[in-house]
Amino acid sequence: MSAPAVVDLGIADVLALLQSGQTTSVALTQEYLDRIAAYDDPYGDQPGLAAIILANPDALATAAELDAERAAGSLRGPLHGVPIVVKDNYATFDMPTTAGSIALRSYQTKVDSTAVERLRAAGAIILAKTNMAELAWHGTYTASSERGRTANPYNQANSASGSSGGTAAAVAxxxxxxxxxxxxxxxxxxxxxxxSLVGYRPTMGLTSVAGIVPLSLRQDVSGPMTKTVTDAAILMEVLAGYDPADPQTVIADEQDSDIYLEGLSETALVGKRIGYFHWTFEEDPARPGLAETTALVDQAVADLAAQGAEIVDITDTFTREFVSGTLASGGWIDMRHDIDTFFANTEAEWPEGLAELTAPAGALTFTDLIEDGRSSLTQGDIDYFMSAEPIPNQAWIDAGLAQQAGRAAMYQYFLDHDLDAIAMPTSATSATPDWAGTTFCDVGANTGVPTVSLPAGFTSTGAAVGLELAAPRSQDASLLAMSYDYEQATLHRVPPASTPELDHTVPSAGGTPESPAAAPSPTLAATGPADATLQAGVAAGLLAAGGITLVVSQRRRRSHTS
Structure with a gap:
């Protein structure tokens, strides 16, 4: 059985195709592997995305096993047969985990990270490990000593942002x-x-980070990167919940993670109070798109209002000083310590000779990775981390106290202003070849509140723009519901033109297209109220004349031509 057109298919779409019998997990997995082969390395006049560090050599065998189980009427869970890519700091028992470091090319853990374990238990296929900023350090671009620089598929000259740029480029x-x-x-x-994706940073502690190579355990979260809010909700129902291996997940008991899909509604914004502020940013020739980004985010907030939200001007209180001072991140004082602790506590096969590069011999450490001499980190980065004093130290204690104060201040701010959410641009400016960052990451990172970036359109140069929403801690279901309402009213996402459907009529000698060309895509038809089966966690689809009709996941299929 051949695979359908897959450009812009999400999880709910794939489940509908599998459940209708229109395709198989093997056919879909092969199509995704073909796309990686066609577009991840240089092709035509494009540099290639370099989004993938390693495709799973067992992906097709796993897909065949899951197809056989489906045919026998047995499903492992709500992701049965769905291929998923994961950032290469998630430990996988069957593939190396490099965290973007070439020194860790053969670093092989004995067990999965909790998140990967939950994906597999739900029936997902771990399709590939994605590129990342080395050791997750840089947030404005993705480059690693293991795979190099990841390109943005909307303009492959531009940065894919970081540090999860490989996952974003792969999904886009x-x-x-x-x-x-x-x-x-x-x-x-x-x-x-x-x-142009839905990126969901959940309440800190709602999803486990056990088995993930850390940057800072005070700020690290695991979360979905998807094409729709529905898909983010599906993944959150799989990922969320208490994990004895991660003490911070005790907070997961504050909410019912089984209602994320059930709560999605096209009227969720009605009556919600959303704060919006109007800071003045200065034009920077090195970071273009300020005026257009501001206009698109202003329109996105107007769209929130059109869906029934009350927009509250919070410019006078949600100030630069409040965000950059009270809510500011405590830094990554604990990076070196947390990485060393991960290596010490994780059963794994180490690259030969790596642990002997620095004292203490026989213990794999951050300094061994640096002494290897092939890191893509700058000397300034290296000096910063190597200068860190052993933890606990006064700077680490002070940062922890500042973070606690920031969390308390954010909690109180939502209460004092009676807000259900705060709206802001994810990034005030557009991607460039060297930069694609964020403007307000401290709001979520330091305070632990859930935040989400939603597609808000494109500038005249074709650069994607995101609207970020933040909600009070443990209000993840409400944030997903509001996000879904906005998404369905706007439908901004379009697929990138540089990675169209594969034309399988002209295969290369290796079995993958030499010159990928656009091919017709099936139509996804919008539907009415959500199906109860999907609301229960299995994204059901119905076979309809002229294409696949999906419940909840309602999107127009368009082409991005910029």
């Missing part, structure tokens, strides 16, 4: 229907904004 280019990233300060929401 339809190397898989969805993926996982990590976010310490903008590393999910930033790449998602600059590649």
């Amino acid at each position: 280019a339809s190397f898989g229907p969805a993926g996982l990233g990590t976010d310490s300060c903008g590393s999910i929401v930033g790449p998602s904004a600059h590649q």
Whole structure:
């Protein structure tokens, strides 16, 4: 059975195709692998995305096993047979975990990270490990010593943002229907904004980070990067919940993670109070698009109002001083310590000789990665981390106290202003070859509140723009519902033109297209109220004349021509 057109298919779409019998997991997996082969390395006049560090060599065998189970009437869970890509700091027992470091090319853990374990238990196929900023450090671009620089598929000269730029580029280019990233300060929401995705940074502690190579355990979260809010909700129902291996997940008991899909509604914004502020940013020739981005975000906020939200001007209180002072991140004082602790506590096969490069011999450490001499980190980055004093130290203690104060201030701010959410641009400016960052990552990273970046359109140069919404802690269901209402009213996402459907009529000697060309796509028809089966967690689809009719996931299929 051949695969359908996959450009812009999301999880709910794939589930509908599988459940209707129109395709198989093997056919879909092969199509995604073909797309990786066609577009990840240089092709035509494009540099290639370099989004993938390693495709899973067992992906097709796993897909065949899941197809057989489906045919026998047995489903493992709500993601049965769905290929998913994951950032390469998520430990996988069957593939190396490099965290973007070439020194860790053969670093092989014995077990999965909790998030990957939950994906597999739900029936997902771990399709590939994605490129990332080395050790998750840079948030404005994705470059690693293992894979190099990841390109933005909307303009491959531009940055894919970071540090989860590989996952964002892979999902945007339809190397898989969805993926996982990590976010310490903008590393999910930033790449998602600059590649027209839904990037969800959940309440800190709602999803486990056990088994993920850390940047800062005080700020790290695991979350979905998807094409639709529906898909983000599907993944959140799989990922959320208490994990004994991650003490911070005790907060997961504050909410019912089974209602994320059920709560999606096209009227969720009615009566919600959303704060919006109007800071004045100065034009920067090195970071263009300020005026257009501001206009698009202003329009996005107007769209929130059109859906029934009350927009509250908070310019006088949500000030630069409040964000950059009270809510500011405490930095990454704990990076070196947290990485060393991960290596010490994670059973794994180490690259031969790596642990002997620095003292203490026989213990794999951050300094061994640096001594290897091939890191893509700058000397300034290296000096910063190497100068860190052993933890606990006074700077670490002070940063923790500042973070606690920021969390308390954010909690109180929502109460004092009676707000259900705060709206802001994910990034005030557009992607460039060297930069694609975020403007307000501290709001979520330092305070632990959930934030989401949603597609808000494109500038005249074709650069994607994101609207960021932040909600009070543990209000994830409400934030997803508001996001869904906005998404369905606007439908801004379009696929990138540089990675169209594959034309399988002209295969190369290696079995992948030499000159990929656009091919017709099936139509996705909008439907009415959500199907109860999908609301229960299995995104059901119905076969309809002229294409696939999906419930909840309602999108127009267009082409991005910029």
